[in-house]
Amino acid sequence: MKKYISFFRIRFVAGLQYRAAAWAGVSTQFVWGFLSILLFRAFYETSPGSFPMEFSQLSGYLWLQQAFLGMFMAWFLDPEILESVTSGAIAYELCRPVNIYGMWFTKNVAIRLSRTVLRCLPILLVAAFLPSPYGLSAPAGVLSFVLFVVSMFLGTAVLTAFSMLIYVSSFHTVSSMGIRTLAVSAVEFFSGALIPIPFFPDAMKTVLNLLPFASIQSTPFLIYVGYIPPSEGIARIALQLGWFAVLSAVGVLWMRRSLRRVVVQGG
Amino acid sequence: MNLYFKYLGILFKSRMQYKASFFMQSLGHFIIAFTGFAGMYFLFDRFHAVRGYTFQNVLLCFSVVTFAFSIAECFVRGFDSFPSLIRSGELDRILIRPRSVVFQVLTSRMEFTRVGRFLTATVVFIWAIPRCGVDWTFGKVAILLLMILGGVAVFSALFMIYAGFSFFTVEGLEFMNIFTDGTKEFGRYPLSIYGKELLLFYTFLIPIAPFQYYPFLYLIGHSDRVWYGLLPLAGALFLIPAYAFFRFGLKRYVSTGS
Numbered sequence: 001m002k003k004y005i006s007f008f009r010i011r012f013v014a015g016l017q018y019r020a021a022a023w024a025g026v027s028t029q030f031v032w033g034f035l036s037i038l039l040f041r042a043f044y045e046t047s048p049g050s051f052p053m054e055f056s057q058l059s060g061y062l063w064l065q066q067a068f069l070g071m072f073m074a075w076f077l078d079p080e081i082l083e084s085v086t087s088g089a090i091a092y093e094l095c096r097p098v099n100i101y102g103m104w105f106t107k108n109v110a111i112r113l114s115r116t117v118l119r120c121l122p123i124l125l126v127a128a129f130l131p132s133p134y135g136l137s138a139p140a141g142v143l144s145f146v147l148f149v150v151s152m153f154l155g156t157a158v159l160t161a162f163s164m165l166i167y168v169s170s171f172h173t174v175s176s177m178g179i180r181t182l183a184v185s186a187v188e189f190f191s192g193a194l195i196p197i198p199f200f201p202d203a204m205k206t207v208l209n210l211l212p213f214a215s216i217q218s219t220p221f222l223i224y225v226g227y228i229p230p231s232e233g234i235a236r237i238a239l240q241l242g243w244f245a246v247l248s249a250v251g252v253l254w255m256r257r258s259l260r261r262v263v264v265q266g267g
Numbered sequence: 268m269n270l271y272f273k274y275l276g277i278l279f280k281s282r283m284q285y286k287a288s289f290f291m292q293s294l295g296h297f298i299i300a301f302t303g304f305a306g307m308y309f310l311f312d313r314f315h316a317v318r319g320y321t322f323q324n325v326l327l328c329f330s331v332v333t334f335a336f337s338i339a340e341c342f343v344r345g346f347d348s349f350p351s352l353i354r355s356g357e358l359d360r361i362l363i364r365p366r367s368v369v370f371q372v373l374t375s376r377m378e379f380t381r382v383g384r385f386l387t388a389t390v391v392f393i394w395a396i397p398r399c400g401v402d403w404t405f406g407k408v409a410i411l412l413l414m415i416l417g418g419v420a421v422f423s424a425l426f427m428i429y430a431g432f433s434f435f436t437v438e439g440l441e442f443m444n445i446f447t448d449g450t451k452e453f454g455r456y457p458l459s460i461y462g463k464e465l466l467l468f469y470t471f472l473i474p475i476a477p478f479q480y481y482p483f484l485y486l487i488g489h490s491d492r493v494w495y496g497l498l499p500l501a502g503a504l505f506l507i508p509a510y511a512f513f514r515f516g517l518k519r520y521v522s523t524g525s
Binding site (some may be wrong): 019021024025027028031032038042043045046047050052053056062161177178179180181182186188189194195199200201 | 276287288290291292294295298299302303306309310312313314315316317335392436439441442444445449453456460461462465
């Protein structure tokens with residue numbers, strides 16, 4: 001366990017170094033959140049009756065999304081890992097007395113966390129002071145907040161377990177770019193990163209809520225803003241747990257099978 | 268110009284060495300752009316219109332911006348990935364060759380996989396054209412082409428500014444994404460829906476509205492000012508300050524020495 005903690009620490013501290021980039025990121029994300037809210041406001045003012053949630057709930061969702069972008073950005077994959085597969089440096093990693101799945105998993109979580117730590121506070125602070133209904137209001141309740149925190153961790157775990165599948169798939173292809181783009185666009189769309197899941201047509205919503213993608217960012221954010229009441233939130237968290245178990249089990253098994261036949265080419 | 272096509276051919280051939288990856292990536296870009304379209308579809312399925320514009324109206328904006336962005340991204344990719352030219356020292360090699368810098372940066376890289384995004388725009392476009400309520404005359408088709416060309420010019424100028432900034436700092440360039448990716452995302456809708464202040468900003472500071480909004484108003488018949496159709500040309504003038512800024516940065520360029 002200790003070695004995983006050090007992997008985590010190394011990646012985490014390395015991630016904290018990019019402070020100027022973080023400030024640029026914060027301002028970018030702030031403007032992005034602002035534009036998204038203006039966009040939805042245009043729809044809201046056109047026909048308020050069709051809005052599936054309260055406007056303040058949507059604003060909260062969009063601000064959380066921007067604040068925790070580092071945590072849930074599907075397109076981010078560790079370039080070092082992908083590089084090590086293409087360059088063959090993975091041979092060294094295979095010699096180490098660690099479980100590769102565990103190592104990569106911890107590294108990924110660490111990078112995501114370090115990015116979020118640098119970026120989330122300024123956005124959350126400013127969003128909290130914006131006038132209602134455009135700002136981020138307090139969580140729907142104490143219980144909602146507790147469930148939100150739990151759900152955030154599980155969401156990160158589900159997403160990381162999903163990215164692990166992409167890493168393993170890169171063992172089997174010469175260039176993993178194609179699969180990556182496909183997987184990432186699926187996650188973006190179905191996880192509610194483009195438009196929140198409540199805005200999908202009703203029939204699709206039911207299906208989407210059961211898919212693993214909803215377990216990433218949609219569940220925690222909707223719990224926070226109170227769209228998902230605590231009573232239902234517990235079931236959703238159980239679902240997150242289930243998806244994490246399934247995805248990580250598939251990842252571990254698939255990786256074990258792939259590693260048995262891995263051929264590092266010369267050099 | 269001959270040389271340009273020669274470079275184009277070479278880059279295309281080298282890309283074709285990895286055919287499977289090329290097609291997968293193009294498919295990926297098709298799907299990314301398509302999910303953007305699907306998102307809009309679901310929103311309009313629920314709301315039917317936004318501030319007086321129908322779905323079919325808005326699709327015209329969507330295709331113009333997506334066309335322009337994909338073309339600019341494909342051919343002006345060299346500026347978009349300019350920081351890597353500086354970091355690798357490739358720029359020093361470019362500077363000692365007897366051709367213009369802009370020409371060489373343009374030919375240093377092209378991203379043909381953006382054909383996927385282009386394809387999405389085409390599909391949406393073909394679907395939207397008969398439905399958007401415009402009766403197409405020769406003049407209106409010309410305006411539409413101008414809109415796309417104007418868009419390519421503005422996006423190219425933005426990439427050039429981005430490259431200009433990378434002379435001064437390698438970090439913190441992320442904020443330029445608001446203008447490039449942001450325009451690609453939010454420019455799918457007529458810019459006026461975001462409110463008056465933003466429309467002014469996007470008219471005079473970053474001239475997105477001259478190619479995306481005003482001619483669009485004329486096309487869908489919300490305005491009868493024909494001269495709106497010529498505004499994309501005015502927007503294209505944005506290339507001049509962008510180029511000046513790039514030259515300004517280039518003058519101050521100190522090699523990284525690698």
